[in-house]
Amino acid sequence: MLRSLVSQTFRQGLVHSFFRRNAASLSESVVVQNPVETSEEAGEKSVSNQKNSDESGTTVVVAPPEFRFMYPEFLPDPKMERRNKLKEKLERMDMLQRRSVIEIPEFYTGSIMAVTVADSNSPNKFARFVGICIQRGGSGLRAWFILRNVVDRQGVEILYEMYCPLIQKIEVLRLERRLDESLLYLRDALPEYSTFPFEMEPERRLNNSVVPLNPIKVKLRPRPWLERWERQDLQGVQDLNLPQRFYDRAKEVAKPWEKYDLMLQYRKTIPAEEQEKIYAEVHSQLQQQDLKRKIRRRRGPNSEQ
């Protein structure tokens, strides 16, 4: 009984991962094709797309499935009692307005980023900070991310609001993911894991289709820590070297049944059908903005003036 269950879940996981990889590669290949063609071609293509949809009678706009990882802040707060369709729509319109002015690139926790902000206290009125994104959250216009770096042997963290108009530029110097969704344990790790030079240059990606996963395992300093990391089921951490009683207690406190709680999952997430609707609404504008930016970049910096 147990063995069959285990094998079943394993198979499901395999199928799931395969599907995801496949879906990502398929859809991303479509995205990659876009920048290759010139603007005229792209225009033609979009026109033909529209025609097709008109002929069939139903306009089915489907956004690529990886959009929910690329733009998670377009999904509203899943708390039911605070949701309102009209407000979410208006907020999305404002977000797209802001995105038409500034490029907010695709990034994940673990990516190394540089953010330039208007700062009245700095001598040249702008402040640039480089660091690793250790956490990302918020929905709508209140989306945020935290950058961490070690400057002069002092850990520095800055929380940036993605849609704050003080932000002048957001660059992704190295696009990659880590084994965990939240890297707050870097606060208790050795400083070399979160030290990045400010003169770092953006890395060129050879394979655009897949976001690389960095399987690095971080070594934590000995206790005392800010949190009880042994209880959090972290993947990107080396062996913690704790006495056995810590692991025993962690096992007692753990809630392994939560991953089977369907209602909990339902309340914590936006249903897939709703996600599709939301991304179908925004994806054409997002892609147009992306295309315009790529054309401008190819023409060179002179055209921007």
Add this chain to the structure above:
Amino acid sequence: MSTIGLLRTIFSHKILTSNVIQTPSLNKSPFIVGFFLNHDQVRTMSRVKRRTTHPPYWHVLKNPQKVDDKISADNLRFVREVIQENYKNKSPLKPSELQIEKSEWDPKTKRSGVIARNIGMQYMWEKDGKKVKCTVLHVLDNHVIRYIPPEEYVKTMIGSKFFKYKKPLGCLVVGAEARNPERFTKQYCNLFASVGLMPKKTLSRFIITPNAALPPCTPITAGHFVVGQAVDISGKTIDYGFQGVVKRWGFKGGPASHGATKFHRRGGTIGTGRDKARVWPGQKMPGHMGSERRFSRGLKIMRINMKYNVIYVKGTVPGATNTIVRIFDTVLPLRKLKEAPPHPTYFPPEDGTQPEEDIWDSSLHVFGSPSISV
């Protein structure tokens, strides 16, 4: 309840019954009058019951009581058809068809308010980069149901009390959120029969001066207000239910440890000895918290979206998300309107020109404009 309170209830009961005898037509509801004593009590004192959870007895019964009559599918279809025909051709009037007396606005004018829905909070930024937390208010499909002139309104039960020592004012009944008439009683639907509108879910009375009166059927939109003006917003606060003294009044409670037993969230003593050897009136104690009508006054309108009828207001308003609020021109003397707003209300331009869709306050950073450089 203390003896004084008991006396008061008995006393008010007498007044109330006498009132009902004088105006029997007012009481259309089938409820017994004795249950609704609280509507006639003085409620400024904290020791008297503060809130009622039922509508006042002079309101007509709104929702039908459940009946077990089984209706066949054919009959149901017939009922739906009749409803369709009744309301099909009676669309709200156009502004040109309304006979509005042109009157000048002056600082003493009281304009009508607006029924809106609080649909959430949103961040916006000022031009110096300062973050502003705004409440988003969706102005619903407001229509004027009827106007009660001052002479008539003084004679009603509430008007007589309200204008006992004041110069009487008129009253505008405004409804919002049209709904299927099947959901309401015949008495309630009849309130809208003369106007020819679908029955509205929410009704509200706004006290106005006679020069701000509007004819029935007039739509009121978000353009009723101007960007930059201050408004008062009333709503029903979040209902927390029966709460202890720590949450309700912000008491400190007791220590968590150091040998404290059964004294963590308690209020402590409620009286002292000697002359004060009793519980004083107004003593803060556990009880029902929230679900009260409250105002937040003087909130600035930062942005108006005319297309979606949405008003963005700086600050927070009473009540949870997706609850009804009422928006008024402010009464605060220093923030009152100095220039004339759309009076008596806003009408879209007659020549068909589209008004500006999104109107921003001058202090705000518009999302489509370039980033701020300090």
